[in-house]
Each structure stands twice: as C-alpha cells, then as structure tokens.
Amino acid sequence: MTSRTKLKIGDLELDEGLILAPMAGITDLSFRRIIKSFGADLVTSEMVSAEGLVRNRASTRFLINSHREEKPLSIQLFGSEPSVISEAACIVADEGADVIDLNMGCPVPKVLRQGAGAQLLREPKKIKEIVEAVRRVVSIPLTVKTRSGWSKSQINILEVARAVEDGGADAITIHPRTAKQGFSGKADWYVISQVKQTVTIPVIGNGDVTRPEQVSEMKQLTGCNGVMIGRGAMGNPWLFKQAKELARGERVSIPSVRERLEIMGRHLDLYKESLAGRQNLSGIRSRLMWYSKGLRGSARLRASLSGCRDWETMIKVCEDFFATLEE
Numbered sequence: 001m002t003s004r005t006k007l008k009i010g011d012l013e014l015d016e017g018l019i020l021a022p023m024a025g026i027t028d029l030s031f032r033r034i035i036k037s038f039g040a041d042l043v044t045s046e047m048v049s050a051e052g053l054v055r056n057r058a059s060t061r062f063l064i065n066s067h068r069e070e071k072p073l074s075i076q077l078f079g080s081e082p083s084v085i086s087e088a089a090c091i092v093a094d095e096g097a098d099v100i101d102l103n104m105g106c107p108v109p110k111v112l113r114q115g116a117g118a119q120l121l122r123e124p125k126k127i128k129e130i131v132e133a134v135r136r137v138v139s140i141p142l143t144v145k146t147r148s149g150w151s152k153s154q155i156n157i158l159e160v161a162r163a164v165e166d167g168g169a170d171a172i173t174i175h176p177r178t179a180k181q182g183f184s185g186k187a188d189w190y191v192i193s194q195v196k197q198t199v200t201i202p203v204i205g206n207g208d209v210t211r212p213e214q215v216s217e218m219k220q221l222t223g224c225n226g227v228m229i230g231r232g233a234m235g236n237p238w239l240f241k242q243a244k245e246l247a248r249g250e251r252v253s254i255p256s257v258r259e260r261l262e263i264m265g266r267h268l269d270l271y272k273e274s275l276a277g278r279q280n281l282s283g284i285r286s287r288l289m290w291y292s293k294g295l296r297g298s299a300r301l302r303a304s305l306s307g308c309r310d311w312e313t314m315i316k317v318c319e320d321f322f323a324t325l326e327e
C-alpha cells in the first residue's frame, strides 16, 4: 500500500488523509489556520461542550468561530446525553462545520464526571445510541475519536468500534492508549490494525507521530486510511508539508531560521486577532516557546520569556533569540 491513498469520510474526499488532532487549549482558530496553510487535509477544533452550545454559553460559542481559510473543518463535541449532543450537532452543522467529531476518549476528570469522553468507553451501548441520535439529525460526515479502552484490563476497542460503525458513523479515529494511561507509555499502533480488520468504515490512526516518515510508517504498519497528528504539530507545522513531500517522493524541505521566525510571527498575529483585544500572556508565551523547542539556547529563551510582562517585549526577546541563531 502506498501512503498516497485518499481518505473518504462520508462524501468528503481528503487528499492524503492527513489530519490535525483536536487539542483543547491548542487547536484554536489561529493554530488551525497555520496548520492548514502547511497542507493538512482536515483540521479539528478543540473539544466543545455540547451542553455549553445548547445553553448558548458565549465562551463555548467562541470555540466554534471559524474562517474560510481553514476549511474543511471538523468540530469536535463532547457530552453524554444523546438528545443534547444531537442538538449541539445541529448547531455546528448550521454554523458551517464540514465534519462533526464525537469525543469518546478524553480522560480529563472534568469531562469524565459528566459521563462524557472516555467514560463512554465503559458503555458501548450508549456509544451506539449517541452516534445513532446524531446520525438521525445531521447529514454531514460524522466521526468518532476514541482510545483503546478504559484500562489495560478493560481493552474493548473492537466492541466500541463496532458500536461506532453500527451507529452510522463515517469514520473512526483511534488513539491507542487507554484512558488510565493518559499520555504515558507508547501508542500501541497494533491496536489500530486490529480495528482496521474489524470495521469497514475508514480508520484514522493517531498517536506519537512526530516525524514525517512516521506518517507512511503508520499507514503501512496498520493499514489505516488516514493519520491524525497532535503534539508533533505544536511549533512544527512543517511536519504536514514534509510528510506530503515524502509521500510524493520529493526532497523534504527544512525550514530556515528566518522562516521559523516568520511563521511564529504570523501565528501570533492570528492568535492576537482571535483574542479580540483580550490579553493572554501565558497563551502567547507558550506559543512562542513551541517554535523554539529543540533549538540551540531555547532553555535560555524560555527563562527570558517567563520574565516578560507584555506582548511586545516577548516578541522582541524572540526576535533577538532568532537573530543569534541566524548569525
């Protein structure tokens, strides 16, 4: 199998099935626009509370703000009540989402307490009910993102995957760690291949892809139809471009220091724009730090940024840092 197969989710055809993962606090509009500009075939929002949308909470509605540049866009919903999730699904479909993704893998206590996210792994019947309920009310592509199971002794992904397919979803994404595992250990890609052999809907693999060659490796080892990338994309949007260059048999381009600085600046401009006048210094600081990860002297930069009390000084500190690298 080549790594250039297309991914079809419902009637949405995606070039090479390279997808940006949903990450709360990270995959906001600014980040999605940057990643899209580097060739992601589909970008995903942060997880959005179905309840919050239905109650029309401003902070929740903010999360579904979108821009034509990032399309197609998948909006991820979390919740536990089929009626509430389907009402929220109608809202995001009306707002122009191209795909609805249902979160059935988040292990964060705040989400688990609501019976949502990974808690649903313990109730495969409810998974089917939720997917069916959403399927009944929206016609746009519908996907589910999940984990291997609740814990090492309760790995039930194959049962869950069947429930997702029977409920009428168009694709399933697997992050092959258990809920209890959080982010520890390694993602067990073998689980992705087991799911692939169990269901007929497209399977999207996710977990620990941080280098371009790992995209085709994951496809070849698991037979998955698409690859979703999360943490590896933070401060490294080039990963998407490089994976595509590799798949086309082209030379992989390495960003220059100047290009890094330029993209970081663009990211921050978009982030600032999305904040609409509000200051979020820690949000800005963390984004700046992503782009210096792994570079010579980045620990020093991190220390200097921690001491900055305004946006302009932070940018200046970064520019000086990158200037020393250029020399």
Ligand SMILES: Cc1cc2nc3c(=O)[nH]c(=O)nc-3n(C[C@H](O)[C@H](O)[C@H](O)COP(=O)(O)O)c2cc1C
Binding pocket: 021, 022, 023, 024, 025, 026, 046, 047, 076, 103, 105, 106, 145, 175, 206, 207, 208, 209, 228, 229, 230, 231, 232
């Ligand atoms: C900061 C952070 C926030 C995340 N938020 C979400 C989320 O909102 N919804 C979700 O399904 N997964 C979420 N995830 C999990 C990622 O989507 C992905 O499954 C996981 O990071 C493994 O992929 P990776 O190794 O490519 O990062 C989050 C991960 C991180 C690191």
